Amino acid sequence: xxxxxxxxxxxxxxxxxxxxxxxxxxxxxxxxxxxxxxxxxxxxxxxxxxxxxxxxxxxxxxxxxxxxxxxxxxxxxxxxxxxxxxxxxxxxxxxxxxxxxxxxxxxxxxxxxxxxxxxxxxxxxxxxxxxxxxxxxxxxxxxxxxxxxxxxxxxxxxxxxxxxxxxxxxxxxxxxxxxx
Amino acid sequence: xxxxxxxxxxxxxxxxxxxxxxxxxxxxxxxxxxxxxxxxxxxxxxxxxxxxxxxxxxxxxxxxxxxxxxxxxxxxxxxxxxxxxxxxxxxxxxxxxxxxxxxxxxxxxxxxxxxxxxxxxxxxxxxxxxxxxxxxxxxxxxxxxxxxxxxxxxxxxxxxxxxxxxxxxxxxxxxxxxxx
Amino acid sequence: xxxxxxxxxxxxxxxxxxxxxxxxxxxxxxxxxxxxxxxxxxxxxxxxxxxxxxxxxxxxxxxxxxxxxxxxxxxxxxxxxxxxxxxxxxxxxxxxxxxxxxxxxxxxxxxxxxxxxxxxxxxxxxxxxxxxxxxxxxxxxxxxxxxxxxxxxxxxxxxxxxxxxxxxxxxxxxxxxxxx
Numbered sequence: 001x002x003x004x005x006x007x008x009x010x011x012x013x014x015x016x017x018x019x020x021x022x023x024x025x026x027x028x029x030x031x032x033x034x035x036x037x038x039x040x041x042x043x044x045x046x047x048x049x050x051x052x053x054x055x056x057x058x059x060x061x062x063x064x065x066x067x068x069x070x071x072x073x074x075x076x077x078x079x080x081x082x083x084x085x086x087x088x089x090x091x092x093x094x095x096x097x098x099x100x101x102x103x104x105x106x107x108x109x110x111x112x113x114x115x116x117x118x119x120x121x122x123x124x125x126x127x128x129x130x131x132x133x134x135x136x137x138x139x140x141x142x143x144x145x146x147x148x149x150x151x152x153x154x155x156x157x158x159x160x161x162x163x164x165x166x167x168x169x170x171x172x173x174x175x176x177x178x179x180x
Numbered sequence: 181x182x183x184x185x186x187x188x189x190x191x192x193x194x195x196x197x198x199x200x201x202x203x204x205x206x207x208x209x210x211x212x213x214x215x216x217x218x219x220x221x222x223x224x225x226x227x228x229x230x231x232x233x234x235x236x237x238x239x240x241x242x243x244x245x246x247x248x249x250x251x252x253x254x255x256x257x258x259x260x261x262x263x264x265x266x267x268x269x270x271x272x273x274x275x276x277x278x279x280x281x282x283x284x285x286x287x288x289x290x291x292x293x294x295x296x297x298x299x300x301x302x303x304x305x306x307x308x309x310x311x312x313x314x315x316x317x318x319x320x321x322x323x324x325x326x327x328x329x330x331x332x333x334x335x336x337x338x339x340x341x342x343x344x345x346x347x348x349x350x351x352x353x354x355x356x357x358x359x360x
Numbered sequence: 361x362x363x364x365x366x367x368x369x370x371x372x373x374x375x376x377x378x379x380x381x382x383x384x385x386x387x388x389x390x391x392x393x394x395x396x397x398x399x400x401x402x403x404x405x406x407x408x409x410x411x412x413x414x415x416x417x418x419x420x421x422x423x424x425x426x427x428x429x430x431x432x433x434x435x436x437x438x439x440x441x442x443x444x445x446x447x448x449x450x451x452x453x454x455x456x457x458x459x460x461x462x463x464x465x466x467x468x469x470x471x472x473x474x475x476x477x478x479x480x481x482x483x484x485x486x487x488x489x490x491x492x493x494x495x496x497x498x499x500x501x502x503x504x505x506x507x508x509x510x511x512x513x514x515x516x517x518x519x520x521x522x523x524x525x526x527x528x529x530x531x532x533x534x535x536x537x538x539x540x
């Protein structure tokens with residue numbers, strides 16, 4: 001009788017431990033994605049092309065709204081390129097804001113704002129050159145979460161940025177219509 | 181004897197699992213509140229009045245420092261209103277910063293900064309129109325955390341914003357004196 | 361036989377609970393450090409010198425890039441001092457961005473950006489006076505995490521800020537070379 005009770009208690013405990021582990025895994029996923037987004041700025045503003053590129057999946061995409069970079073290698077090449085190096089030489093901060101995160105198994109979407117803040121030596125101050133709506137689509141890979149697609153759209157009042165932000169709750173649908 | 185030991189071990193494990201679950205619940209509360217705050221900007225900048233309003237409790241309040249909106253319906257009406265639609269049509273980002281969060285059972289307070297950044301088409305850049313101290317008071321409802329009161333005060337050097345920020349650790353006391 | 365099995369199951373469960381608790385502790389460390397960073401701005405913008413100073417270890421250091429403040433007492437004195445009081449009287453927001461956090465046992469490093477945003481009454485707007493790369497080195501003390509060293513370097517294109525950001529993944533090495 002005591003054995004029987006104890007066996008039932010142990011089985012219930014094992015189930016409770018499994019449930020806790022699943023809850024904790026979702027929390028860890030959210031923090032890992034938050035950490036990934038917080039790694040982007042320091043990597044690109046220090047010119048660390050390898051770390052920046054390594055946030056992307058091998059065949060991931062970064063569609064900045066101005067240009068599209070293909071794969072981890074494409075992102076790394078952008079960071080090492082002349083335009084980006086010129087921006088950081090003048091003093092820059094690529095600020096990525098607090099994300100709204102949707103996790104669906106091994107896929108996730110993080111929606112947030114980013115800003116490119118630049119130094120204005122003449123005025124001894126800084127100014128916001130770009131404020132952009134961001135959609136980061138991510139996949140869980142062997143080495144952890146990686147970006148499969150980052151979409152940026154300038155917040156100039158246009159429909160693209162609004163559609164992107166409006167899809168924040170939607171981890172599946174494409175945020176911007178066909179024909180881009 | 182072996183059974184007795186085992187029974188004690190099982191009871192101790194059950195207690196450990198309960199303690200872990202309570203710790204994890206507080207972590208989940210913090211992330212849920214962080215997620216709620218990160219949902220506000222994308223909702224209002226995409227003009228999604230229903231999502232923005234739905235962050236508030238049915239009888240919650242949003243005192244923006246300029247106007248007071250009553251309930252989820254009042255917040256939704258603000259988002260759908262002419263003034264807000266004009267702001268987002270020109271290009272806007274409602275940035276909500278990283279919050280300091282105090283959780284007390286089914287109540288919480290999150291203190292942070294928000295900024296309203298707007299597009300300046302002529303200068304091909306963005307500027308900060310408003311930087312504001314925020315106090316978000318929240319309650320746990322059947323559907324999750326909801327805003328019962330959001331207080332904003334402009335950071336123009338006045339006493340109200342400073343009092344609000346100074347009450348960040350205080351989940352109970354009203355942050356700004358009587359007589360408002 | 362049943363006892364033996366049950367004993368093994370209980371031991372395995374105890375091990376699983378220990379592993380969960382260790383995972384949860386790392387999550388809690390990350391959130392505690394995030395909370396500490398989110399406490400700094402509201403403390404200094406409300407002029408709460410004691411709360412701001414109390415984030416530092418008794419013998420911690422804040423090297424702002426312009427001046428060095430020694431210990432919790434030194435940080436508190438800075439907040440209470442004439443220059444800082446003048447800044448907050450004009451309207452200020454000390455924004456601390458989302459950190460990349462590395463935890464190594466009882467030590468941690470958080471790398472992020474901070475901005476000092478100030479009111480411009482004449483233009484009825486706000487401007488960014490300072491955008492700065494931040495390295496927060498922390499230690500776990502009896503009362504929780506405390507800052508042992510905060511290093512700020514202005515993002516004016518100089519090598520110091522880039523070196524600091526480039527060391528974000530490195531919880532051990534000094535981020536800026538000798539001879540500063």
